Amino acid sequence: MSDTPSPPPKIKAARKMRDLMTTYYLEALSAAQNNRQVAWITSGGPVEPLVAMDIIPVYPENHGAMIGSAKMGEDLCAKAEDMGYSVDLCAYARSDIACAVVKGGPIGGLPKPDMLICCNNICGTVLKWYEIQARFFQVPLFILDTPVCHTGYTPEIAAYVKAQVNEYIAFLEQVTGKKMDLDKMNAVGKRSYEGQRLWQQVLNTTAHKPSPMSAFDAFFFLALIVTLRGTQIAVDFYKELIDELEQRIKEGIGVVPDETYRLLWDNLPVWHRLKWLSDRFSAHQACLVADTYTSAWCGALKYIDENNFLDSIAEAYTRIYLNIGVDQMAQEVLKMIRFYDVNGLVMHSNRSCKPYSFGQMDIMQIAREQAGIPVLMIEADMVDPRSFSQSQVETRIDAFMEIVKHKAGLK
Amino acid sequence: MKEIERFHQAATQLADTADRIRQTGRKIIGYPCSYAPEELIHAAGGHPMRLFSSGHSIILGESHLQSYCCSVVRGILEDSLAGRLDFLDGTVFPHTCDSMQRLSDIWRMNGRYKFFADLALPAKLNTSSSAAYLESVLARFKADLEAALGTSITDADLASSIALFNRIRTHLSFIHDFYSRHPGQIRGSDMNALVKGAMIMDRDEADTLLADVAASLRHLPVQDTPVKRVVLAGSVCDTPDLSDAVEAAGGAVVGDDLCTGQRWFDRLVPEDQPPLTALADRYRERVICPAKHAGLTTRADHLISLVNNSRAHGVLFVMLKFCDPHAFDYPYLKECLDAKGIKSMALEIDDGRQNQGRFSTRIETFIHML
Ligand code: SF4
Numbered sequence: 116m117s118d119t120p121s122p123p124p125k126i127k128a129a130r131k132m133r134d135l136m137t138t139y140y141l142e143a144l145s146a147a148q149n150n151r152q153v154a155w156i157t158s159g160g161p162v163e164p165l166v167a168m169d170i171i172p173v174y175p176e177n178h179g180a181m182i183g184s185a186k187m188g189e190d191l192c193a194k195a196e197d198m199g200y201s202v203d204l205c206a207y208a209r210s211d212i213a214c215a216v217v218k219g220g221p222i223g224g225l226p227k228p229d230m231l232i233c234c235n236n237i238c239g240t241v242l243k244w245y246e247i248q249a250r251f252f253q254v255p256l257f258i259l260d261t262p263v264c265h266t267g268y269t270p271e272i273a274a275y276v277k278a279q280v281n282e283y284i285a286f287l288e289q290v291t292g293k294k295m296d297l298d299k300m301n302a303v304g305k306r307s308y309e310g311q312r313l314w315q316q317v318l319n320t321t322a323h324k325p326s327p328m329s330a331f332d333a334f335f336f337l338a339l340i341v342t343l344r345g346t347q348i349a350v351d352f353y354k355e356l357i358d359e360l361e362q363r364i365k366e367g368i369g370v371v372p373d374e375t376y377r378l379l380w381d382n383l384p385v386w387h388r389l390k391w392l393s394d395r396f397s398a399h400q401a402c403l404v405a406d407t408y409t410s411a412w413c414g415a416l417k418y419i420d421e422n423n424f425l426d427s428i429a430e431a432y433t434r435i436y437l438n439i440g441v442d443q444m445a446q447e448v449l450k451m452i453r454f455y456d457v458n459g460l461v462m463h464s465n466r467s468c469k470p471y472s473f474g475q476m477d478i479m480q481i482a483r484e485q486a487g488i489p490v491l492m493i494e495a496d497m498v499d500p501r502s503f504s505q506s507q508v509e510t511r512i513d514a515f516m517e518i519v520k521h522k523a524g525l526k
Numbered sequence: 527m528k529e530i531e532r533f534h535q536a537a538t539q540l541a542d543t544a545d546r547i548r549q550t551g552r553k554i555i556g557y558p559c560s561y562a563p564e565e566l567i568h569a570a571g572g573h574p575m576r577l578f579s580s581g582h583s584i585i586l587g588e589s590h591l592q593s594y595c596c597s598v599v600r601g602i603l604e605d606s607l608a609g610r611l612d613f614l615d616g617t618v619f620p621h622t623c624d625s626m627q628r629l630s631d632i633w634r635m636n637g638r639y640k641f642f643a644d645l646a647l648p649a650k651l652n653t654s655s656s657a658a659y660l661e662s663v664l665a666r667f668k669a670d671l672e673a674a675l676g677t678s679i680t681d682a683d684l685a686s687s688i689a690l691f692n693r694i695r696t697h698l699s700f701i702h703d704f705y706s707r708h709p710g711q712i713r714g715s716d717m718n719a720l721v722k723g724a725m726i727m728d729r730d731e732a733d734t735l736l737a738d739v740a741a742s743l744r745h746l747p748v749q750d751t752p753v754k755r756v757v758l759a760g761s762v763c764d765t766p767d768l769s770d771a772v773e774a775a776g777g778a779v780v781g782d783d784l785c786t787g788q789r790w791f792d793r794l795v796p797e798d799q800p801p802l803t804a805l806a807d808r809y810r811e812r813v814i815c816p817a818k819h820a821g822l823t824t825r826a827d828h829l830i831s832l833v834n835n836s837r838a839h840g841v842l843f844v845m846l847k848f849c850d851p852h853a854f855d856y857p858y859l860k861e862c863l864d865a866k867g868i869k870s871m872a873l874e875i876d877d878g879r880q881n882q883g884r885f886s887t888r889i890e891t892f893i894h895m896l
């Protein structure tokens with residue numbers, strides 16, 4: 116292991132990634148001038164048919180993350196409260212609803228949608244949120260309703276979601292006035308599959324000790340698999356990123372100097388405190404090597420048939436991490452604890468996201484009992500900084516790390 | 527009216543109510559939401575019982591659900607963990623909001639009762655594929671019940687349960703209609719108790735008693751007391767003192783858009799269709815819950831027609847803290863009311879069971895404004 120005190124080199128691909136995202140947003144913002152249609156879509160929604168029909172997908176949730184990282188969440192959330200929205204609602208929804216009206220945020224608001232695509236596989240919040248936007252923008256809304264698989268994917272659910280995939284295509288054909296080109300659709304499907312497979316590979320690199328990147332990097336690199344899934348751009352970029360990460364592994368470059376403790380993160384990032392949290396843990400030689408959030412964009416790979424993409428997406432989009440039972444989520448967490456060989460679990464109890472956060476306490480208990488690792492729960496909100504107490508979280512992280520160190524010492 | 531007392535008791539003396547039901551040989555199946563197919567449970571020889579939070583402080587629930595979860599969900603879980611619902615033979619969780627979805631998981635994982643079922647209802651109710659799916663979910667639930675209770679539900683069983691629940695709905699609609707037209711003849715807290723009690727007590731008993739109440743109303747001297755007429759809208763409302771406060775201020779609650787109120791007895795199940803299709807139809811046609819979708823203006827359209835039909839002067843929103851589906855709809859509903867010149871006021875309630883008196887001044891001011 117390196118004994119040089121200097122910080123490890125930064126991941127070079129980050130710069131390219133920033134450029135790609137800038138290009139993507141510029142293209143989206145100038146869609147109207149270029150006679151392209153824009154669809155707003157939920158982060159867990161099937162974007163591939165949009166890509167195949169040359170519609171530009173835009174993700175209010177990704178925009179919400181940008182708002183959070185730019186520390187512009189507080190103002191926009193407060194604006195939504197002035198409009199009558201409760202402070203207890205998801206901050207992505209609050210900031211987006213406010214942004215649509217005031218055109219604020221880091222890029223002056225998202226391009227106006229021509230249609231809205233809402234898939235409720237992540238939460239019920241998006242249903243309400245997209246209803247609001249459909250009324251505001253007066254554009255057609257398609258709802259892909261993916262019933263919760265509490266204990267499994269029943270034949271009834273399969274039939275219902277499959278029927279809706281066809282309705283989705285018909286909806287797009289109607290709104291665009293164009294026929295879906297199935298060859299193009301298949302090609303996009305293959306690239307989506309490939310992109311997700313590569314994303315999984317990116318995340319897998321952190322099983323290596325020391326880890327070449329952290330969950331904080333994953334939060335950043337995630338944007339492409341969310342926004343450009345199904346394009347060659349995402350495929351090419353992740354190939355490059357993997358090469359770089361493998362090179363780091365070969366050279367023994369870890370992202371946290373003297374990585375000694377490895378941790379798993381649960382729930383969305385605290386966008387407005389990424390750097391602070393990363394520094395806090397690094398100071399204890401702890402690396403957050405993986406998280407349950409970014410893996411949601413490749414977790415359903417096993418249900419996708421790349422040669423029969425449209426037929427398989429019903430299952431793949433229904434059986435995602437947030438749309439299954441808490442007991443199955445706990446099993447996924449246990450798998451990750453083993454795969455990444457972590458010493459502790461950090462759970463972000465996220466006031467914004469009820470479906471992600473309720474059930475965490477049961478998962479915490481299961482992780483403690485079955486994996487025997489310490490668990491820390493910190494209360495925050497991914498975008499709205501007002502419910503975050505930095506000094507309190509700091510004390511709790513320090514105390515937690517003492518336990519982690521103590522336990523690791525006993526091994 | 528002595529019949530009404532029985533409805534109050536059904537809820538306040540829950541363990542006794544449950545005891546009596548068990549003596550009839552029916553298995554008690556609890557449910558937390560108005561989309562539970564009570565007719566199926568009843569036809570299988572079970573007794574459907576709506577779960578309300580008893581309002582005890584949250585102690586055991588603290589290790590399962592964070593403080594930013596609504597008091598309905600936390601309260602029901604607390605009651606279960608504390609053993610206050612040990613009379614249950616099982617529960618069914620229809621899919622509605624995110625919090626309820628997770629309660630279902632936590633409940634199942636901490637399994638205290640023999641029977642458990644999820645009803646993975648569609649969120650969309652206005653398409654033909656969702657109609658077919660809804661019916662298939664009911665068919666699966668029927669099979670689950672049959673297996674668990676060791677019976678088979680014939681069409682005749684189901685038809686007779688449907689008829690029973692339709693009678694209860696008809697009585698309640700009649701009583702409510704009377705109550706709404708002649709406020710002052712029945713107290714709001716009594717009207718609440720009739721609805722709530724009917725969700726809890728033995729349904730044959732409820733049917734008989736409600737028929738008696740309805741019959742006695744037919745003979746009441748009908749006098750119209752001029753009052754300020756208010757519609758209640760919002761989250762689950764289990765706060766009987768709210769209508770007391772409205773009445774004390776010289777008003778009356780003449781209608782509601784609550785799943786613990788009119789929404790529960792709105793619409794009859796068509797008796798001339800195959801039973802499962804008919805049950806599914808009622809869910810699609812009845813007043814919608816904000817966690818479901820049937821169009822972009824459905825809820826506002828309903829609220830405005832409710833105000834018009836009940837000749838209400840204003841709307842009182844009861845917003846339960848941390849209840850997302852209602853909180854998302856509120857600004858839009860308010861805007862639609864404003865546009866029609868209908869006055870409204872919102873009360874944010876932390877815990878449906880613990881607000882005694884807190885809002886009386888605000889309610890008074892609101893009523894005087896109307
Ligand atoms: S953060 Fe949670 S509640 Fe908000 S949109 Fe995402 S999944 Fe839904």
Ligand code: SF4
Pocket residue numbers: 596597598599622623624625626761762817846848849850851852
């Ligand atoms: S709809 Fe609202 S009050 Fe009812 S369980 Fe869900 S969050 Fe709680």
